[in-house]
Amino acid sequence: MFTSTMFASILPEILILVLGMLVLIVEPFWKEEKRRNVGWLTAGGLFAAMLISFLAGQPGEPTSALGGMIRFDWLGFFFKMLFMFAGAATALLMMDHERLGKRGEAYLLLLASLIGMNLMAVSSDLIMLFLSIETASIPLYVLAGFMLGDDRSTEAGFKYLLFGVLTTTIMLYGFSLVFGFSGTTDMYQLAGMFRAGAIAPLAAFGILTLILVGIGFKVAFVPFHFWAPDVYEGAPTPVAGFLSTASKAAGYAVLLRLFFVAFPEPSLSASWTTTLAIVAAISMIVGNLLALPQTNIKRLLAYSSIAHTGYTLIGVVALTRLGAASVVFYLAAYILTNLLAFGIAMAFSKATGLENIQDYAGLSRRSPWLGLMMLTAFLSLTGMPPFGGFVAKVVVFAAGIQAGYIWLVVVGVITSVIGAYYYLNALKFVYLYRMPNQDEENHPIPLSRPYAIALVVLTLGVILIGTIFAPWFNWSDAGAVNLF
Amino acid sequence: MDFISTHFLSLILFFPALAAVFMLFLPGGENKLFRWFALGASLIPFLLSVSIWFQFKSSAPGFQFQEQYEWYEALGSTLHLGVDGLSLTMVLLTTLLTPLAILASFNITEKVKAYMMLFLFLETGMLGVFMSLDLLVFFVFWEVGLIPMYFLINQWGSANRNYASMKFLIYTMGGSLGLLLAIQLLGVLFGTYDLVALTQHWTSLQPDSTLLGMSVSQVKAIAFWAFAIAFAIKVPIWPFHTWLPDAHTEAPTAGSMILAGVLLKLGAYGFLRLILPLYPVEARYFAGALALLATAAIVFGALSSFAQTDFKRLVAYSSVNHMGFVVLGIAAAGLASGTPDATIALNGAILQMFNHGLSAAGMFFLVGVIYERTHTRNLEEYGGLFTLVPVYGGILIFTSMSSLGLPGLNGFISEFLVVRGSWPLLTAYTVVSMLGLFFTGAYILKALKKVLHGPLNERWAHGEHKLTEINAREILVMAPLMLLMLWIGVYPAWILDVINKAVMMLF
């Protein structure tokens, strides 16, 4: 019955569950003022979980586990590691948030969501998939609206919930249609069913569109992006960071597995790749153009994350091994970078209470290191070497060109130049402009230890992935090869 | 000594430049030291060139004292030096005039170091043109001489120096543009810049074949004018002469001496060294046009000169007038290369180059002498000075007579030869030129009258403006010039022999 593979396939989730219980047990023992230590526990626990999983839970050949509910392979494993890393970083960043930091349940919700995401990455059955998506989403609805009494947070939570429920429902409808047409919910069998021509292409297109609505909400591509800026702005910043990175990556995990495994048939894929290509182009254009006039850093990052969704989609529409690898690689780089950006925004607003870009004036004089980190994050988002964003963009574009989507890549490069404009503009505030009284030395920005650790680790990660990119790419590629 | 005897030309050529670089490291402010150092440095090339003048075998064909060094291998250009009778004459003139010009500039007090360095660089530039047997190197030196001259005019010139120096620079650079392009054309075609090889290749091109989409003869005609205009501007031939009065007038005295004495010869030398051998056909074909321009230069130069009220400008225009004879001789030679008449004309032209070098340098110096004392160059403000400065007056008259072409002095010999040679070939032009010669007499006498004779301008006789006599240093500058004027006038054979043999062998 129980084999070691079965255990290993969900080892990370088990560990996270254990960690969550530990949090529940330990939290009441700490006094109110020390309760932020739950963050240390969560982050440390997640790192430990990563380490243990890495040592004991590595997948071998791709196998199905748990009655075909779960696929145990490198792709899922790599995604899980990414999520857990993002979760750990988020936990660190939450620690000094005045409303979240001392609330044990916040960390618990984070962990619960992580379990859902982990399962999203490995689900090979539509039912399992739906369950894991819900597991991942519901805690996030709560987290987004966590700051009761804060209108914007409440609005964010509510908006996120409404959008989420609506789109998930539509996706569920799509799932049920799939089942209705094919009689199975197992993705790996679906491929065979569709290959046999069990379903008319037009109907299939309709179904796929329904499913894409749900995924589109998760990854925030146009036209399902409306929630993102408002939610990012309103939600507690660590949660916004988590939403824009791990949650989005989880959406891509689903997108890759579902579409690469179940619908790769040329007769089918022609329709959805074309759709996604158009969506990608529009996302890149809209995201970048709308980011231009933003003055709030979180809204800016929200729109930029919409644009980045577009770049990632290029790898998806390529529908090749390189494409899949590039998506994973892109997400890895993007998670590090965007978490860094949100972390800086958090650290800054923690010290100053301000969130507008123009408030960053004089940052490099107030705190040279924070300035350099912001430089790292924003240049990586721009796609500049030696930071992760550059290599990620290059592989994604390479995949696009390999698949013949030259027009899409051209849209990508042009819009990335537009992106450069607002990223560099923000850096101008950091480095050029000064505070009104030019007395930056009197306004240093203190970094508490969790921030310092999280930001330094993220910065080094962004640089590492941009310079020594071979291991990262090899992992991505090892995952990608499992899809074929 | 072995080294010297095998490296005569490169020593002469590079010694001034090396001395100038050495000067750079001398401590600043020691004006006296700079002057004497520069004078010494310019005397050594003079002595060396006198020495090769005597070693030179005038009857041996080809170039002598040849030296060849690697320079720009990638383009097939080498530092190939050598002299024949034609260039040796010019080298002698250059090395003679430079120390005199430096001696003449001992009264410069501003930025002496830079001034002397520029002069020495200028000497290298001019010598290089006369010595090089490689077209690219020729062009290099051709251009290099420009810059020191520009700065000499621009920095030590008189009131309107900015305008004059810029005009000088733009004219000459613009003129050499065509030269540059034509040289490139030759280099591209034959992959070498060696003058001897180029001449062979170039003249043996079949006239009916095509080059660059045009017939060879058309290309050659265009290239001919590209060369000719560059040299014509330098000579200068009417109507390309307008830079000259400005540049001469505004330049410091020594600058004018070198400008008129040597730089103008570069253009004429270019005609002789490059145009006649490279374009014999075109030279014959366009000889009439050239002669027309030469005649215009003679006549208009003289007339313009007559109309001047500025002493220095008057002398400047006289250069246009005198150089016209050089060009007339060249035109005649081009028309009938190889005939005795042409040889005579060429002899005259080359000797005229040398002579004009002497007399023009002398005249400019004398203008400088009086300008320095009176601070005016307006002829109307002089008058009757002979009584005040009789020695100066004597020297001025002597030099003017040489310029005028008085028999017994050098000018007569060369002008006579030119006219004699071109008479049968270009009769009409020569006739008109003779009329020009008449005006030459007129303007020179006018100048003498205005300066030395007539009613004495009392202003110079007494008080703070009292005119002082020419001093020993200034006489020392003039002495060699006058000596040579007289010597060539009386006994031209020593130099004509060298020139004539060179001409016989060349053409």
Place this chain on the structure above:
Amino acid sequence: MTFPVLSIITFTPLVAALIILLIPANRKNETRALALASAAFTLVLSLWVYFSYDQTTAGYQFVEKYDWLPALGVSLHFGVDGISAPLVLLTGVVMFTGVLISWGDDHPHVMAGIQDRPREFFAFLFILAWGVLGVFVSLDLFMLIFFYEIAVFPMYLLIVIWGWNVTREYAAMKLTLYLLIGSVIALVGALAMYMAQYQNTGALSFDMLTMESAGFSQSFQIIWFLPVFLGFAVLGGIWPFHNWSPDGHVAAPTAVSMFHAGVLMKLGAFAALRVGIMLLPEGAKYWQWLIMAFAAIAVVYGAYVAFVQMDFKYMVGFSSVSHMGLVMLGFSTFNADGLLGSGLQMFSHGAMTALFFAVVGMIYDRAHTRQIPELGGMSKVMPFATVGFIIGGLVSMGMPLFSGFIAEFPIFMGVWQVHWFVAVVCSISIVITAAYIMRNIRQVFFGNMPEKFEGHITDITVLDKVAIATLCIFMIVIGLYPKFMAPMVQTGVEYVLRLLGGS
């Protein structure tokens, strides 16, 4: 395993930048000293590479190759040939002199050097140098673009933070966007080449030496040549994409202008040659007329616009457009002479324009204006700078005995062999250049010094003089003795010609 000198050269600036960042912000002199030391170290190494390059065997030397991302065929493949070795040397020279003139001057009237956050300044400058060196030595297309982009973005910060406060924001953004557009378009082309090679040979490799024999079809080359070439050539200041360059030059602080015009523009030209012409020779031949036309327009137009400038730095900026046009013109000839000239011109212009900007910066720091009519008489107070500028000016005019002539002459010879008309038209620029250079020398250095400057303007510092002398030496040595560089460039040119099919 030979001594990995190229990696050491390339990564020295990076390591230096990181160490500089660790120095406390108030230790300004230590920062400068460290910067100078590492720049000198780079210079020495680049000299060593230059002089130990074996001209008899030619080809790529000092080759190092480390697998970097084998899955995609990315490797750290370094090597220099006869064209890039001089450029590495140039980078060393400009880096050294750039640090020297950024040192500063304590005189109260002078605002020379970098006083505000020198730590960040030198760190960014060295990251820029890292990218520049990386491009020159990379034989891997991926790494080439990687380094290329690294060389672009520090420019933005360097200009926007330390630049001329009137136009810096506008200019920096304009420059960055232009260069980014160019580089990303070139990137698309590079990826297309990468994939086409994969289709043709089944090899996933960014190695340019294998790409040379990838057998791209003619139609492929014709389509992709223009994006690749022009994408890189934007940084080379090719007309009509040159607009960023003068603005950028003017707004940048002195050392950055030196770097920018001296080295960075060569980067564009070099990459355009290395990737565009050498990897897509058929495409290059097809579009030859267009490049030549663009280059010829740049040469004449740049010179003319420089002629009418009243701002000293704008004048130098536009003269760079004109001179880089000559480089492109040489490229477009595809023959030995033209390419030789371009190779030399890249070095010559680099040294010359760095010198120009250095002197302009020194004057501006003291006079606080760059309007040519407002300046005058500088030769009285800064004779050394005057001589330096004059030498630079003579190089710029293509005056014989200086490197400019040695470089420009073969370019024109090359053009003659392709189309005589272009040579004739472009030669006009020589006179225009002479006119504006001489006019400015006269006005700025020898004109009458305005009264307000009397007594306020001081001579340049010793470090400035060392910088000027260093740059001058190279220009004079090449001018007097072309063998110093021409044979080496020739070996590189031969290689290019072989790829072009011996035409």
